[in-house]
Amino acid sequence: MSTPEVPRRVRVTSPRTSAARRMAINTGTREIDEQTRVGEVYMHSLIQSQLRLALAVIAGAALTLGSLPLLFLLVPATRTFSVFGLPLPWLLLGIAVYPVVxxxxxxxxxxxxxxxTEFTEFVGRK
Incomplete structure (x- = not known):
């Protein structure tokens, strides 16, 4: 009985080991990670966009929902109008508010x- 042959080790190397290394390109994410001035500008831009969006949505919802009491004040008939035996103000303020929100x-x-997504794509390209 003979002993099985042990496979010989082979060293695998890249054909480009002697090639010049590429310079690391500064990306937007690197600027943000290193907290450079450019990274601060990127983050400030993202935060400003998010804040603008939040304020616009809040203003739209507040305007829509805030106009209901004004409607009841300016149009007295809406205070006494009933739908299926329920007063219109109750229906609007108690039920219709939820779909708006x-x-x-x-x-x-x-x-x-x-x-x-746009911010991530933009920062990844830089």
């Missing part, structure tokens, strides 16, 4: 994701 939240999330 839901739509505002969906708009915010969709646009916030778009802003973040």
């Amino acid at each position: 839901y739509v505002a939240a969906r708009i915010y999330v969709r646009n916030a994701e778009r802003i973040e």
Whole structure:
């Protein structure tokens, strides 16, 4: 009985080991990670975009929901109008508010994701 042959070790190397190394390119993410002035500008831009979006959505929702009490004040017939035996103000302020808030939240999330995607693509290109 003979002993099985042990496979011989082979050293594998890259054919480009002697090639000149590429210089590292400063990307936007590197600027942000190293907290350089350019990285601060990038982050400030992202935060400003997010803040603008949040304020726009809040203002739109507040304007929509805030106009309901104004409607009841300026149009007295809306205070006494009933739908299926329920007063219109109760229906609008108690039920119709939730779809408005839901739509505002969906708009915010969709646009916030778009802003973040655009920012990630922009920073990755630099």
